[in-house]
Amino acid sequence: MNGDPRTVEVDGVGKTYAGDGTPVRALDDVSFTAEAGEFVCLVGPSGCGKTTLFRIIAGLTDATDGAVRLGGTPITGPTTEMGVVFQEYHLFPWLTVEENVGFGLERTDRSDAERTERVDAMLDLVGLSDARESYPKSLSGGMKQRVAIARSLAVDPSLLLMDEPFGAVDAQTREMLQRELLDIWSSTEKTVLFVTHDVAEAVTLADRIVVMAAEPGRVAEVVDVDVDRPRERDDPAFGKHVARVRELIGARP
Amino acid sequence: MATDTGSRFDGTELRTGIGPDDPRRLGRSAAGIAGFVLLWYAVSLTQPAYVLPSPVAVGEAFAEELAAGTMTTALWSSVRHWIPGTIVGTGLGVAAGVAFSWSGFLDDVTAPLVRTLRPVPPLALIGFAIAWFGINDAGAAFIIAVGAFWINYYASYGAVEGVSEDLLDVGRTLGVRGDLDMVRSVVLPASLPGILTGIRTGLGRCWMLVVASEIFGVPGVGREILRASNNLLVDKVIAYILVLSLMYLLVDVAFRAVQQRVLVWRA
Numbered sequence: 001m002n003g004d005p006r007t008v009e010v011d012g013v014g015k016t017y018a019g020d021g022t023p024v025r026a027l028d029d030v031s032f033t034a035e036a037g038e039f040v041c042l043v044g045p046s047g048c049g050k051t052t053l054f055r056i057i058a059g060l061t062d063a064t065d066g067a068v069r070l071g072g073t074p075i076t077g078p079t080t081e082m083g084v085v086f087q088e089y090h091l092f093p094w095l096t097v098e099e100n101v102g103f104g105l106e107r108t109d110r111s112d113a114e115r116t117e118r119v120d121a122m123l124d125l126v127g128l129s130d131a132r133e134s135y136p137k138s139l140s141g142g143m144k145q146r147v148a149i150a151r152s153l154a155v156d157p158s159l160l161l162m163d164e165p166f167g168a169v170d171a172q173t174r175e176m177l178q179r180e181l182l183d184i185w186s187s188t189e190k191t192v193l194f195v196t197h198d199v200a201e202a203v204t205l206a207d208r209i210v211v212m213a214a215e216p217g218r219v220a221e222v223v224d225v226d227v228d229r230p231r232e233r234d235d236p237a238f239g240k241h242v243a244r245v246r247e248l249i250g251a252r253p
Numbered sequence: 254m255a256t257d258t259g260s261r262f263d264g265t266e267l268r269t270g271i272g273p274d275d276p277r278r279l280g281r282s283a284a285g286i287a288g289f290v291l292l293w294y295a296v297s298l299t300q301p302a303y304v305l306p307s308p309v310a311v312g313e314a315f316a317e318e319l320a321a322g323t324m325t326t327a328l329w330s331s332v333r334h335w336i337p338g339t340i341v342g343t344g345l346g347v348a349a350g351v352a353f354s355w356s357g358f359l360d361d362v363t364a365p366l367v368r369t370l371r372p373v374p375p376l377a378l379i380g381f382a383i384a385w386f387g388i389n390d391a392g393a394a395f396i397i398a399v400g401a402f403w404i405n406y407y408a409s410y411g412a413v414e415g416v417s418e419d420l421l422d423v424g425r426t427l428g429v430r431g432d433l434d435m436v437r438s439v440v441l442p443a444s445l446p447g448i449l450t451g452i453r454t455g456l457g458r459c460w461m462l463v464v465a466s467e468i469f470g471v472p473g474v475g476r477e478i479l480r481a482s483n484n485l486l487v488d489k490v491i492a493y494i495l496v497l498s499l500m501y502l503l504v505d506v507a508f509r510a511v512q513q514r515v516l517v518w519r520a
Contacts, residue, residue: 060422078425090419094442094518103438104427135518155428 005071005081006036006158006191008057012066015052015217025216026052029066032210032222034159039185039192041202041209045249049217050195054163057193058084070159080104083152083190087164089144091136097147098123098132104155122150125184142173149181153188160185160192166201178204182229199249203241204231211248220248306488315492323477328496330390331463331473335500338394338466339459342401343452349402350409350451351444355436367406375399376465388470396466401455408451412444446519449512456508460501 015027027049034040044050055061057068059078068075070082078084091100101122105115123129126146136144145165152160166174182205185192196202202209206225213220223245227237290308297307306314318324353359353367375396386392416439424439441448467475474493481489 058422058426060425078422080426080428082426084423084426086419086423088419090417090423092420092423092439092442094445096518106438107428107430107434137518151427 003072004036006189007069007071008034008159008191008193009069009072010053010057010066011069013053013056013063013068014065015049015056015061016064027056027063028216028218030212030217030219031066032219034191034193034208037189037191039182039194039205039207041206042193042195042212043197043199043202043209043245043249044212044217044220045214046197047217048212048214050197050212051163052217053212054161054195058082058161080107080155081158083155083157083160085145085148085152085160085162085165087167089136089141089148089168091144091147091151093136096133096135097128097139100136100147101150101154103151108155118154118156122154125153125187126150126180140173141169142177145169145177146180149184153184153190158191160190162192163195164197165194167196167198174201179230181205199242199245200233202245203227203238204233209241209245211245213249223248303485303487306491310488311491311495314486314488315495318477318489318492324493324496327472327474327477327493328500330471331467331475332500333390334393334397334466334471334473335459335463337390338397338462339401339456341394342398342459343405343455345398346402346405346455347409347448347452350406350411351413351436351441351448353406354410354413355432355440371403375462376468379469382466383469390471392469393463393466393471393473397459397462400462401459404455404458405448405451408454409444409448412447412451413440415447416440416443446516449515453505453508453512456504457501460497460504463497 010030010032013027013030014025017024017026030049030053032040042050042053052061056063057075059068059075059082070079075082092103095103098119102115102119105118108115110118119132120129123132126149128143128146128150131139131143136147139147145168149160149165166177169177178201181192192205194202194205203225209223209225211220211223212218223241225241227235227241231238233239293305294308297305297310302310315324349363353363378396378399382392382395386395420439420443421435424435429435429438463473464475464478467473468479470476474496478490478493481487481493
């Protein structure tokens with residue numbers, strides 16, 4: 001077992017919902033490991049249980065079977081060791097940008113000065129220092145997601161867990177955010193678990209792609225993406241990986 | 254005239270003043286009032302004073318009561334019912350609404366009780382007001398507090414119910430632990446717009462209840478209205494109704510300003 005706190009082990013995770021009469025098996029025996037500092041994407045067709053798996057890893061939903069371990073410690077509930085980013089940002093609308101970023105820090109034993117310093121650093125990281133006193137209502141989708149990322153990173157988690165974080169922004173902003181995320185990832189050396197249904201996005205970002213299949217949600221295959229970064233979409237190797245992952249998703253029922 | 258904002262719990266209406274701020278629209282509002290007074294005057298010419306006194310007669314009655322000092326005395330008495338009644342009723346209503354809505358356990362315990370007590374009109378509690386507090390300011394404040402309680406209870410209950418589950422999840426992932434921390438740092442701020450709309454509605458309702466709360470003989474504006482009405486002094490009745498309207502207007506404008514400042518983060 002790897003002692004690095006950034007290692008995530010998903011071990012035999014299953015989830016059954018009681019449903020009306022017949023129980024529904026949403027996830028069945030899902031196992032994979034994200035090594036420390038690795039960028040892993042989870043892709044799969046809708047209904048493959050990506051979001052359920054995301055919530056189980058985040059500690060927001062209990063698994064029926066199996067366990068998720070972060071640095072060897074089983075996850076039993078939400079933990080600040082995990083920075084969670086949701087698709088719809090979910091910023092606190094009553095807090096300014098800097099207050100949103102500082103939200104998690106209020107519950108740590110850092111001094112005021114340390115908190116301010118950390119918020120400044122995070123705002124700088126996502127390029128939003130000028131918007132620090134704005135309220136979320138006045139921000140664009142891309143800016144909101146940057147704030148959400150800064151907020152989740154502020155408490156210095158071991159793992160960044162993201163559920164289709166760029167699904168609600170336009171294509172151009174999405175590409176920009178992808179580049180920024182890769183920069184943040186390489187500078188912070190955190191493990192990233194990134195859920196998406198966009199195959200090209202997964203191939204752009206990931207070291208490895210966990211391809212899931214539906215009914216019940218399970219791991220179809222884990223694909224290594226051995227293409228040098230930055231990756232270009234017109235690179236034949238890129239296209240080959242996209243085709244491979246698409247095939248895996250399409251070939252399974 | 255003062256009108257209650259009714260069940261507008263969405264709190265979208267956030268203008269500052271009595272009417273629209275734009276001068277042209279303000280002009281229209283003024284024309285509306287002038288038209289109403291003119292119509293009133295015209296109709297009053299065809300009616301005896303005990304059915305509908307003219308605006309002039311009402312103005313005179315207003316000035317007379319004001320000059321004699323009875324109006325200010327009555328108003329001061331009513332304010333002494335309104336302030337404690339509103340504060341206690343609002344405070345308890347918000348606290349109970351938030352607590353019972355947030356806690357499934359408290360909700361289960363209190364739900365049948367709430368449904369039993371809710372249909373009781375504040376007026377029906379006058380017997381209890383007299384028995385528990387006596388014919389005094391506290392008794393009148395009690396009636397007002399009951400009215401304020403329910404409006405704020407339901408507004409706060411609904412507002413907390415409407416807090417997005419996703420924001421609670423975000424709170425949890427950022428280290429919020431326990432009910433108190435969650436209520437303080439996520440639930441209350443997220444439900445504040447709804448709670449404030451409830452408070453504002455309650456402030457208006459409490460001025461209406463001033464009349465009811467003084468029905469059993471406690472001095473105040475309501476008492477003056479009831480007494481004048483028994484003596485068919487309709488001009489005096491309307492003069493005192495105007496006092497209530499003006500008080501409501503004053504409080505509502507002030508509260509709206511506060512509301513806007515507190516909710517500056519909203520669109």
